[in-house]
Amino acid sequence: MLDHLSYKTPTPKVIHGAKEDWELVIGLEVHAQVASKAKLFSGASTEFGSEPNSNVAFVDAAMPGMLPVINEYCVAQAVRTGLGLKAAINLTSAFDRKNYFYPDLPQGYQISQLYHPIVGEGEVIVDMGPGVARRVRIERIHLEQDAGKSIHDLDPTMSFVDLNRTGVALMEIVSRPDIRGPEEAAAYVAKLRQIMRYLGTCDGNMQNGNLRADVNVSVCRPGDYEKYQATGDHSVLGTRCEIKNMNSLRFIQAAIEYEARRQIAIVEDGGKVVQETRLYDPDKGETRSMRSKEEAHDYRYFPCPDLLPLEIEQAWVDDIAATMPELPDEKKARFVTGYGITEYDADVLTAEAENAAFFEAVAKGRDGKQAANWVINELFGRLNKEGLSVEATPVSAAQLGGMLDLIASGEITTKMAKDLFELLWTTEKGQNPAEVAQKHGMKQVTDTGAIEKALDDLIAANPEQVEKAKVNAKLAGWFTGQVLKATGGKANPAVVNQMVAKKLGLG
Numbered sequence: 051m052l053d054h055l056s057y058k059t060p061t062p063k064v065i066h067g068a069k070e071d072w073e074l075v076i077g078l079e080v081h082a083q084v085a086s087k088a089k090l091f092s093g094a095s096t097e098f099g100s101e102p103n104s105n106v107a108f109v110d111a112a113m114p115g116m117l118p119v120i121n122e123y124c125v126a127q128a129v130r131t132g133l134g135l136k137a138a139i140n141l142t143s144a145f146d147r148k149n150y151f152y153p154d155l156p157q158g159y160q161i162s163q164l165y166h167p168i169v170g171e172g173e174v175i176v177d178m179g180p181g182v183a184r185r186v187r188i189e190r191i192h193l194e195q196d197a198g199k200s201i202h203d204l205d206p207t208m209s210f211v212d213l214n215r216t217g218v219a220l221m222e223i224v225s226r227p228d229i230r231g232p233e234e235a236a237a238y239v240a241k242l243r244q245i246m247r248y249l250g251t252c253d254g255n256m257q258n259g260n261l262r263a264d265v266n267v268s269v270c271r272p273g274d275y276e277k278y279q280a281t282g283d284h285s286v287l288g289t290r291c292e293i294k295n296m297n298s299l300r301f302i303q304a305a306i307e308y309e310a311r312r313q314i315a316i317v318e319d320g321g322k323v324v325q326e327t328r329l330y331d332p333d334k335g336e337t338r339s340m341r342s343k344e345e346a347h348d349y350r351y352f353p354c355p356d357l358l359p360l361e362i363e364q365a366w367v368d369d370i371a372a373t374m375p376e377l378p379d380e381k382k383a384r385f386v387t388g389y390g391i392t393e394y395d396a397d398v399l400t401a402e403a404e405n406a407a408f409f410e411a412v413a414k415g416r417d418g419k420q421a422a423n424w425v426i427n428e429l430f431g432r433l434n435k436e437g438l439s440v441e442a443t444p445v446s447a448a449q450l451g452g453m454l455d456l457i458a459s460g461e462i463t464t465k466m467a468k469d470l471f472e473l474l475w476t477t478e479k480g481q482n483p484a485e486v487a488q489k490h491g492m493k494q495v496t497d498t499g500a501i502e503k504a505l506d507d508l509i510a511a512n513p514e515q516v517e518k519a520k521v522n523a524k525l526a527g528w529f530t531g532q533v534l535k536a537t538g539g540k541a542n543p544a545v546v547n548q549m550v551a552k553k554l555g556l557g
């Protein structure tokens with residue numbers, strides 16, 4: 051196992067202000083939509099892209115007298131996510147009403163979990179390159195309802211509302227302010243996404259808004275963060291601003307960068323950062339004020355009288371724990387030690403569980419490094435180029451494995467294998483690699499007699515080349531090239547090289 055505790059911690063990003071150096075402190079509140087067919091408190095569908103207002107139960111529309119009924123499946127997904135983040139699961143949690151008025155929230159409140167979240171403290175290991183990782187502490191995960199959507203750009207005089215999203219289950223994953231730069235923030239969201247996709251608890255589709263983040267940013271002087279770490283005292287850190295609703299890794303980085311510089315300029319000018327909620331404008335590349343920071347009491351939180359406290363049993367949690375898949379960190383460690391591949395390659399191969407499974411099907415019982423090379427460079431490279439996912443690959447793991455066996459047994463050269471791969475991808479789809487190789491006359495010449503004959507002919511016909519090569523050994527490569535050409539690329543280059551050196555009396 052790779053021991054993440056032995057990893058080096060990345061250096062925090064330093065921003066040079068006009069007067070001093072500054073460091074960033076970042077904490078994220080990630081909203082992950084639970085991958086569930088039904089909403090958190092109703093049976094209405096969660097399908098994306100449905101006709102507006104077609105997935106709305108009476109309770110979602112807040113019809114009088116309607117009561118919420120908890121969806122057990124959503125609760126299980128929150129527990130599963132908590133276990134995936136090595137977090138404490140709270141056997142008793144409770145729902146609260148967070149009251150505010152907005153047209154896309156017919157109830158006039160959002161049902162959330164302020165005081166007693168279902169998941170407590172956990173952690174995420176964020177890889178920042180081979181041997182470098184940041185441990186980000188998770189404070190909590192709570193379950194809550196999503197709001198609907200107001201639409202202002204369909205008509206010049208009217209606004210519309212679509213309640214399809216109203217009441218969809220969200221997991222809000224709150225981190226401690228342990229993230230120290232824009233790249234780390236993006237890598238943190240990517241890691242959460244990866245873990246949840248492995249778990250199947252959130253599809254991670256950021257474009258559809260199924261995964262989005264509120265990004266809290268502050269700046270401090272070098273050394274202040276260490277003081278906070280030693281004492282747990284937030285007040286040594288700078289005042290933070292919260293950038294709402296970011297659903298792109300690229301924009302998260304750009305917004306943090308902009309926001310940090312804005313805050314530094316204020317402080318260096320003798321001003322004070324005002325704690326507030328801001329919005330990022332991707333067209334302008336700026337953040338702008340949306341509203342002043344609201345406190346919990348502004349929302350008049352109180353326990354939701356329509357719902358009993360949520361009691362779950364340890365045995366039920368244990369059942370969920372028993373179905374946990376191998377998670378990215380463990381899989382990566384196993385790939386590095388078990389297949390002898392680099393951490394970098396293991397990162398690429400474990401990005402998605404399906405990719406990792408494909409690699410293992412190819413690598414089992416074969417040379418792991420060679421399998422990794424072929425899977426990453428040839429297969430994934432080609433899939434990327436053609437915009438395909440691994441599920442849609444024209445060349446199966448069994449075929450690729452069969453090809454590697456032909457190389458290993460010396461039946462085909464690596465160059466032939468590339469041609470064979472091309473054939474399997476295009477005109478010989480689904481065929482047996484050994485048969486395709488035979489059909490297309492791909493066979494490595496291992497018969498040294500044939501190679502020797504070709505070389506002897508060359509030497510006899512080119513005495514002046516022989517003399518040159520004897521003076522400058524580098525020129526012997528010409529003979530190797532000519533023999534490979536004469537044998538139609540079917541000879542093994544290493545064998546030819548050896549024979550050339552021997553015949554010319556080199557080395």
Ligand code: ADP
Pocket residue numbers: 075076077078079224225226227228266267268284287288289290
């Ligand atoms: P509140 O009580 O206002 O909800 P929290 O302390 O719960 O604030 O923090 C909300 C989010 O803000 C968390 O993700 C946390 O990591 C982050 N955060 C807290 N303090 C800072 C800070 N000084 N700089 C950046 N992020 C911070």
Ligand code: MG
Pocket residue numbers: none
């Ligand atoms: Mg809080």
